Structure formats: C-alpha cells, structure tokens
Amino acid sequence: MGCSFSGLNALYDAVNGGGDVWINENRFRIVRQLGEGGFAFVYLVKEIGTESASAAGGFAKKFKDPSHVSDDGTYAMKKVLIQNNEQLELVREEVRISSMFTHPNLLPLLDHAIIAVMSTEGHSNHEAYLLFPVHLDGTLLDNANAMRAKKEFFSTSNVLQIFRQICAGLKHMHSFDPPYAHNDVKPGNVLITHRKGQPPLSILMDFGSARPARKQVRSRSEALQLQEWAAEHCSAPFRAPELWDCPSHADIDERTDIWSLGCTLYAIMYGVSPFEYALGESGGSLQLAIINAQIKWPAGPKPPYPEALHQFVKWMLQPQAAVRPRIDDIIVHVDKLISKFSA
Numbered sequence: 001m002g003c004s005f006s007g008l009n010a011l012y013d014a015v016n017g018g019g020d021v022w023i024n025e026n027r028f029r030i031v032r033q034l035g036e037g038g039f040a041f042v043y044l045v046k047e048i049g050t051e052s053a054s055a056a057g058g059f060a061k062k063f064k065d066p067s068h069v070s071d072d073g074t075y076a077m078k079k080v081l082i083q084n085n086e087q088l089e090l091v092r093e094e095v096r097i098s099s100m101f102t103h104p105n106l107l108p109l110l111d112h113a114i115i116a117v118m119s120t121e122g123h124s125n126h127e128a129y130l131l132f133p134v135h136l137d138g139t140l141l142d143n144a145n146a147m148r149a150k151k152e153f154f155s156t157s158n159v160l161q162i163f164r165q166i167c168a169g170l171k172h173m174h175s176f177d178p179p180y181a182h183n184d185v186k187p188g189n190v191l192i193t194h195r196k197g198q199p200p201l202s203i204l205m206d207f208g209s210a211r212p213a214r215k216q217v218r219s220r221s222e223a224l225q226l227q228e229w230a231a232e233h234c235s236a237p238f239r240a241p242e243l244w245d246c247p248s249h250a251d252i253d254e255r256t257d258i259w260s261l262g263c264t265l266y267a268i269m270y271g272v273s274p275f276e277y278a279l280g281e282s283g284g285s286l287q288l289a290i291i292n293a294q295i296k297w298p299a300g301p302k303p304p305y306p307e308a309l310h311q312f313v314k315w316m317l318q319p320q321a322a323v324r325p326r327i328d329d330i331i332v333h334v335d336k337l338i339s340k341f342s343a
Contacts, residue, residue, distance in 0.1 A: 022113075028045035028046060029046050031045060031046055040080045042077070042078050042079075043079065044076060044077075045075055045131075046073050046074050047070070065102070068110060070133065075131050076131070076132045077130070077131050078131075078132065080127065080128040080129075080130070082125060088114070092114070094208045094210075095130065097207045098130075098207045103172040104168075105166065105169030105172075106173070107191065107203050107206075108133065110132060110133065111130075111131040114128045115128075137193050137200075139188050139191055140187035140190040140192050140202070140267070140268065141186070141187035141188040144187055153301040156305055156306060157342045158199050159269055159305070160342070161199035162202045164331070165202035165203075166190055166261070166264065167334060170182060170185065170204065170261065171328070173210065174257070174327045180212060180213055180254075181212075181253075181254045181256055182209065182257055183210060183211060183256065184206065184234055184238070185238065185260035186264060186267070187268070189204060190203065190264070191204075191205055208233075213252075214251070214253045214254070215251075216250075217249065217250040222248075223250070227243065227244065234260075236286060237272075237273035237275055238260045238263045238264065240256040240259035240321065241259070241291045241293075241321075242256065244287050245287075245291060253321070254326070254327070255325075255326065258325060259316065259317060259321075261330065262313050262314075262315075265316070269300065269309065274317065275295075292319065293314075293318065295313070308341075316330065
C-alpha cells in the first residue's frame with residue numbers, strides 16, 4: 001500500500017496494527033488499535049524520531065499550545081478510509097471545522113494528511129490520517145458501562161464538574177459568529193481522564209457532525225432534508241425533537257445541542273439516555289418518548305441525587321426549542337449547583 005506523501009515515502013499497512021505511518025514530515029509507529037466504527041479506525045501511535053524531525057526540533061514544535069505535547073510521544077491517530085467524493089468532502093469539512101476550535105475542553109486536531117491511494121481494483125481512493133492527543137481512560141460511555149456493571153455512580157460533585165467542562169467546550173462552539181452546533185453531544189463523544197484528588201477531566205470530541213447551528217426551514221422538502229441529515233449524523237437517543245419531526249416552517253438553532261446536553265447530564269448520572277427505556281418496551285417508540293419528553297428516573301445512588309439535578313435535566317429537555325435555555329443560562333445554573341453541592 002505504498003504511496004508518496006508530502007515528498008516522503010510512505011506509509012506502511014496500519015490496518016492490522018503494524019508498521020509506521022508518515023503524517024507530513026513526522027513518523028509514527030502503530031502501537032495498537034483503540035477502536036473502530038464505520039470506515040474509521042483509531043490507533044495508539046508513538047512518534048519515531050527522524051533526522052529531519054530532530055533538526056526541526058521535533059513534532060512538538062508545531063504546537064501553539066505546549067499542553068498538547070505528549071510526555072512519552074504517544075498520540076491517537078484516526079484513519080479514515082474514503083471511498084467516494086462525498087466522503088472526501090465530509091472529511092475535509094471535519095478537518096476544517098476541527099481546526100477552528102481552541103479550547104481545553106475540546107479535543108484539538110494536532111495534524112492531518114489526506115492522501116490518494118490505488119485500490120486493488122485499480123480505482124483511486126483516499127485515506128485520511130488525523131492526529132489527536134491520546135486519553136487512555138476512554139470515553140464517558142466506556143466509564144458509564146463499567147460503572148453500571150459494578151452498580152457504581154459518580155458523586156453529585158463529580159457529575160456537576162464533568163458536565164460543567166462539557167458545557168465550557170460547547171460554549172466555545174456556540175460563541176462563534178455564526179454559532180456552530182456539535183450535533184452529536186453524547187457520552188461516547190466525551191473523553192474522560194481520571195485525576196488523583198480532582199474531578200475527571202472531560203473533553204468533547206468528534207466534530208464530524210459539527211455545522212453552523214442556525215438553519216431556516218421554509219418548506220416540507222427542506223424539513224425532510226434536515227430530518228434525513230440528522231438521522232445520519234445525530235445519534236438517535238440524544239437527538240432533539242425538532243430533528244425528528246421538523247415543521248415545514250422552523251428556525252433551528254444551537255439549542256439542539258442543549259437537548260443533547262440534558263440527555264448527557266442524565267447519562268452521567270445513570271449511564272444511559274433518558275429515553276432508551278423505550279427501546280426495551282413492547283410497542284415502545286424512542287421517537288415518541290423523545291418528542292413527548294417522557295423521562296423515567298431509575299434508582300440512583302444511596303442517598304439519591306438531589307432533586308435539583310432532576311429539575312436541571314428537565315429544564316434542558318423541553319420539547320419546544322424556543323423555550324429551551326441557551327448555553328450561557330446552563331453555565332450560570334450549573335455553577336450555582338456546584339457551589340451548593342460541592343461543599
């Protein structure tokens with residue numbers, strides 16, 4: 001699978017977990033696979049020093065933020081197999097949007113390369129390599145699944161601190177002009193790093209679905225087009241009602257993310273979306289449960305979470321987007337709850 005790339009030779013097969021990869025002028029060794037989904041694979045990689053890299057001061061010289069430098073040279077690399085022009089444009093858009101954000105609670109894109117390769121059938125395809133800091137404690141979803149298996153829960157204080165950090169990253173996105181929506185806020189897109197004596201560090205990742213947040217829908221065909229896009233890019237248990245059943249005349253904005261935030265706060269507490277129960281009920285409908293905001297509260301820790309947290313979730317999970325709070329309102333409220341419950 002050889003090809004040339006940035007004037008350097010190559011690329012060795014990474015799919016089976018072996019070999020080296022060049023990303024522009026820097027060489028990385030595949031350590032192991034961390035995950036996969038769709039046409040993407042995520043690997044743990046380690047920087048390999050080269051004469052040219054040493055002369056330039058190493059890969060870390062590229063970083064504006066020294067906190068992005070890995071102490072041991074390890075990073076996470078996302079490899080995307082691109083099979084058509086539509087997928088190529090989606091990856092280019094992900095790179096463009098990821099490069100816009102600079103916030104400690106948003107996962108930074110450190111470097112990338114998109115290269116042309118020849119398939120075994122002789123067709124020209126592309127592969128993309130995206131490099132990020134690595135967080136080996138996994139996602140909030142990974143942690144929630146492990147905790148549910150042990151019947152463990154985050155403390156009220158840690159629930160609020162984790163959530164506050166997700167909000168901080170989202171505020172950065174919503175503060176652009178025009179605002180950007182993440183469109184897929186969920187536990188699987190929040191990286192967690194455990195820290196001794198401190199709340200876990202939370203970092204929102206995966207900007208493949210991020211787009212300018214504000215859309216005017218003025219016809220039935222536009223409404224159906226938005227629903228179709230949302231079905232492909234926004235995970236169903238965390239998708240806002242207006243993306244399930246969009247009116248023919250509607251103004252969509254960044255409060256789609258606020259709905260997903262409410263679902264995510266619930267999931268930090270209980271390990272699942274507030275509406276997934278509908279999938280296990282005979283005749284149950286996830287869509288109807290979401291559109292009607294039919295929340296069910298499972299048994300929690302002992303003592304249970306404060307009622308104020310349940311009310312906070314309900315405030316975000318209002319079916320009518322026009323009365324849903326915005327991110328600044330959420331942050332003011334979560335800061336009050338932190339002051340109240342972190343003593």
